[in-house]
Amino acid sequence: MKVDFTLLLPELVQLLIILGLFVQTLKKPGTESKGIFGLGWLPWAAAVGIAVSAFSMKRSGLLFWDAYQVDGLSQFFKTAVSLGFAIASLNALSAPTVREDQRADYLMFFALSSLGLMLMAGSVELITIYISLEIASYSLYAIIPIRGNDPRAAEAGIKYILFGAAATAIALFGLSYILASQHTTYLHILATKSWTWADSPLAVTGITLFMVGFFFKLALFPFHFWCPDVYDGTSNETAAFAATLPKLGAVVILIRLVALLKPEIEILTLMAVLSAASMTFGNLAALIQTDVKRILGYSSVAHAGYVLVGLVAASAAGLSAAGFYSLIYLLMNLTCFWVICSLSTDGKNLKLDDLNGLYKREPYLAFILAVGAFALVGLPPTAGFMGKLFLLTAAWNRGYNWLIIIAALNTAISIYYYLNIVRHAYTQEADDALEIVPARCCSALWGGVLAASLLVLGIMPQPVFCWMEEAARQMMP
């Protein structure tokens, strides 16, 4: 086998980053250096990763005995993952709840998990998909409990492992059904088989169970139970990572499955019902939360439902809308988490009341938070609106119009709790007794870049959307 390694440049850069971090973990505790010789190089390296991924956008090819594909879709998602990794690691660079001697290990697991997600983007064979999923998950299992000596973080870690293990076991079980009935694990061969209930009920059952593994990653109702608890328990920086990047991996696999296997009405209806249930439940549950991270947890359950709308559409337009929305979702959530992490300089969870008077303390962060929250609502002119518009437009007249109406009505439910965040930041005065800690430096700058990207993508979504659209058209002409 000859492998064209230039096709794998994004993954290789990511591997180099992991290697570099690994070398740094070997340092004797207490001898960590600061700045660029410490971990300061990481954001730059991650930026190189973004650039390499973006430049290899047009590459395509099939590697490793047809198990690994480089195409528009994989490159789009690899870029998104490296972008998310760069932001999340920049965010976690000075995480207050991580011990100084653990920091390199901590970030290495971030990088490893991102590598797993990149591999997921390229995998076109069920076992490869499964293994990439495990690479992405195991690193997360290791870092969720890291939060000083907080017992709640340990609890969150246990929950995540147990739920994750159960979900992946179900996925593996489904894989065995697919293998038994269709006699192959290659997606492009599976694509030629029939996926109707009448022809092969075993295969339809199998693919549904296999998808459950990814619904878990996506925190889709009813596989969402871990989500608010894990966000709540783990440290803010880990939550920022766990809330955003793994969803990209899940979305890319689901896009591939839908594009290649062209599921019939049974699976699509199931997905539509789950999507409606997820957004309604997520939004309703978020209404009564007071912890900002729990709000974002339930909001991500709702957003999982929105992304699924594009998959239910099962057309090139729908898939590109789902891909675009997941990128927007990554940015929106990272923007909100960025502000949370900046404000919580001691690593505590933020209550809504802790945001009181933010406009006075940190006017820029308050503005960034408002942009993030309004983007999550889907209010123009933020990117959240464009993403939602594309999703709903793609899915209209595909047989699930009731789902669109439910999705639109859900916006009305969700506005309350997002608005609540803004309201606390802008209209409540801070309690004088509240000790005001200045946010970390540079946070306004990078947060501003994130907020600006949300606004720019909302006004001019065209260039980024084009990439995803081409990718979707390659798969579903």
Added chain:
Amino acid sequence: MSQTTMPILSILTYFPLAACFVLPFIKNEKTVRVFTLLIGIAEVFLALPLFRFNMTTPGYQFVEKIAWVPQWGLTYYMGMDGISLLMVLLTILLLPLCVLCSWTYISKRVKEFHFSLLLMTSACIGVFLALDLVLFYVFWEAMLVPMFLLIAVWGGPERRYASVKFFLYTLAGSTLLLVAIIAFYKAGGTFSIPELTEQTFSFRFQFWVFLAMALAFAIKVPMFPFHTWLPAAHVEAPTAGSVLLASILLKMGAYGFLRFCLPMTPDASVYFAPMMIAISVASILYGGFVALGQKDMKKLIAYSSVAHMGFVTLGIFIFSLRGFQGALMVMLNHGITTGGLFMMVGAIYERSHSREIASNMGLGKYLPAYMFFFGLFALSSLGFPGTNSFVGELLVLVGIFKANPWVGAAIIPGVMLGAAYMLRLGQKLAWGEPSHAKAWPDLNFREWSYLVPLAILVIYIGLAPGLALRAIDPSLNRILDRISPKPKTAIVETAALPTPQKGIFAGGLFSLSR
């Protein structure tokens, strides 16, 4: 349509927005006010090229069209017809006046206040000029955030409740509007409003889409069962917020009916007209009765707005040229008059620190200039002949009596209620006892400067509404043609008469006597 001339509409829309970005660099509060005022005046001058507006063609003018997201059919499409011309001019006029009336009223977070004000103006102008459904929706929603902030930050004691209620109501209404927009795109293949108005959709489609759009617009107007957000928002909002809310935001709902419901879903509009007329009549009567019982001046004016907007929707849904003209005139004049009234309330609040009628009585003796303006706006509000609101209400009444005398009879009490609550308010303010106004100063130069333009408009439009009517007639006729080819006679009638002013009143009286 390529861009050969200056994109005047985009400049008008984005000039206040661009000014927003200068504000953070200004340190002094006074400078912020002066800067925003200058921007407002500059905006008025920027609107001068609009006088090239051709009043004889029904089509859109100053059109700008650029591809936005071609795969998805989104275009950046702006244009102006007679209806939007009036609304845009009103919006532009109000910006400097709003700055002036908040000069001393707003004392905290001045910079943010003017930021919201400019943002709001941009979004409002955009709403009236957008000819692409998605672009329209973007502006429509973009205006929610600054308005929310205006109420939530600078509002009265119940501001949090009022602002959240305002936001929830309006956003909940417009979510289904988005679905309707998407349905239009899938059925008609384009988001462009002019192209969609030329297509005919099945009745079943129109039925649902009309309901979705009507909900959004009825909440914005607001029509009777959906009006509860309005008094709360009005009472709590600062003066400038109330003025913008009453003068511009409420008009967007009526504008939506005229621009979307009628031309795009004509069959459904006719089908639902009895329901809309019933709700409008209910709004007129309910608003009038509730206004009669108010102790708070702002609440009284807020409920009177519900009644006035009832006239607007009534005029729209009787589908005659008179009705349309009347609706638009009420829209315009309600913007001028109610804006003026809210400014008056704001001015007296700065003296008495109360909006209760009981604590602002007996001003006639001590504040004659104040009472002069208040009397003028109050008379205008009740539709006194010779003031602007008379024109609109008369036209609506003429239209409605022509269409259905029974409905006309039903709203006559509404007109009388308007006189009752406004005269009662005016009487108490002028001669009520006991008076605390002895030490209060009369209007100062700043207050004169923002009341005089409105007062001039009250009288000018009241005496010579011809210019405004001539601007809107072609656009209204086009909408009317979409609804039904039947009332052609009305068009001929207007066209045949030599001068517009005479035409209105002659036509009106003529049809009344029939």
